[in-house]
Amino acid sequence: MDVPPRSNTHTRGDPLARLLEGPRARGAFMIRACFDPPWAVRVEDRAPLTVMLMVRGDAWIVPDTGERVRLRAGDLAIARGPAPYTCGDDPATAPQALILPGGACHYPDGGSLRGRMDLGVRTWGDRLDGAAVLLIGTYLWQGEISGRLLDALPPLLSLPSDVWRCPLTPLLMEEIGRDEAGQEVVLDRLLDLLVIAALRAWFSRPEAEAPAxxxxxxxxxxxxxxxxxxxxxxxxxxxxxxxxxxxxxxxxxxxxxxxxxxxxxxxxxxxxxxxxxxxxxxxxxxxxxxxxxxxxxxxxxxxxxxxxxxxxxxxxxxxxxxxxxxxxxxxx
CATH class of the missing domain: 1.10.10.60 (Homeodomain-like)
Known part of the structure; x- marks a missing residue:
């Protein structure tokens, strides 16, 4: 039996659906970060888009320019590259690690951190039951996110837990530590869903400045x-x-x-x-x-x-x- 082609009729007339027809992660960098204070990580990876979901504890995201953002459990932030930023327990904490393009990790003085903070499959930081736990997903290259979508976003946006709910958090926590066949594809799709859900919530907010x-x-x-x-x-x-x-x-x-x-x-x-x-x-x-x-x-x-x-x-x-x-x- 022939299967009829998929129709995009439902997206016609819906600008948000067209805007969110990406993203399409391919081998995205995904990690669970677990820290005890004081901690701070400097991010200079020039990635087009990074999403940070606070699972436990709290954190500050401090861009080089613009307003800093505080994340508490359940909150989410999206950083639009290539501008650098620092993520830590306090804006005053000096970075202990530097993230460069491709997920390369170094000490601030340039020395390699390879393997030094590994805690298991896609898990990194001080200890597994650290006071602060974040799920981080990074689109590594421009083609995974449409330029029109990136142009519609501020350099840094946040969604507090009282304005949105993320049903994907338990599933992400479960899947990010698995090491099975096809796991990379599973995580790519979960990251896409997380970003789409977050951006749909963002564009419904009065402070969202959509393009003309x-x-x-x-x-x-x-x-x-x-x-x-x-x-x-x-x-x-x-x-x-x-x-x-x-x-x-x-x-x-x-x-x-x-x-x-x-x-x-x-x-x-x-x-x-x-x-x-x-x-x-x-x-x-x-x-x-x-x-x-x-x-x-x-x-x-x-x-x-x-x-x-x-x-x-x-x-x-x-x-x-x-x-x-x-x-x-x-x-x-």
Whole structure:
């Protein structure tokens, strides 16, 4: 019996669903950290996104710029890279460890900490029953998180336990210490679910400053145009055809779209197409010609010219750098 293709009809008209269609962890760095005070860890891993879930005790997250955040049991924080930060029992505690790209761990003076604080499978710190226990999940490279999602987040956000509940905590605590076949994939999916649940709660908060295009989804004119562009970016759109979709004149659409989104309709469409192309260059082995057709360019040459103008490198250079970055992170 043939299985019908999965439909994405339920995501149409739902900007949050489209925004959260990632993340997609692949071999993410996940660890249970257990500490007794005083403790502090300096994080300079340049990871695009790290989630920290406080299981027991409390901790402070102190970025180099911006406001510090205190975590208590049940609270969650998400740090958007590449900015560094320090996590510890007190903002005044000097770091005892330094985390670098790829999860490399050193003393602050540069000496290797390899194996010195290991407490078992994916567990690290002072002792297993330490006063403070955090579950930490880190997306190691940019392709695992869409650029549109990262752009929608502040450098550091927190969700206190009184505004959200995390049913995944017991399962994460159980699974993070297992060493079984396929465990990495299980943890990747759990991390994705944790981040999606947290971001869904975050975007419902009044303090969440969503990007202009996200807020504009509520406008009856601009929202309709955004949804059409997001659902079918490869269509040969013009300002006239977009205005017809919205039932307004070209001038009215251009004025209202620019006012609410911050850029003209065709500039937004170009950015959307190039972002999709960048994701597909990272996530697939499709030829540049195929990707060009998928995102609305007539040829590989046209896509390459637009891509280099915006990203500063050719599509092939972008793909090569991504592969090199994956290899470096994986330690291959």
């Amino acid at each position: 295009w996200y807020r504009a989804q509520a406008d009856p004119v601009v929202g309709r145009v955004l949804r059409r562009v997001q659902d079918d970016p490869a269509r040969p759109w013009t300002v006239a055809s977009l205005a017809a979709e919205a039932g307004v004149s070209r001038a009215a659409l251009a004025r209202r779209f620019t006012e609410l989104v911050g850029e003209p309709p065709m500039a937004y469409l170009t950015g959307r197409r190039l972002a999709l192309a960048a994701d597909r260059l990272r996530d697939s082995d499709d030829t540049l010609e195929a990707i060009a057709r998928q995102v609305g360019y007539g040829s590989a040459f046209a896509l390459s010219s637009a891509f280099k103008r915006v990203y500063g490198v050719s599509p092939q250079e972008h793909r090569t750098r991504t592969v090199a970055r994956r290899t470096q992170v994986a330690g291959v």
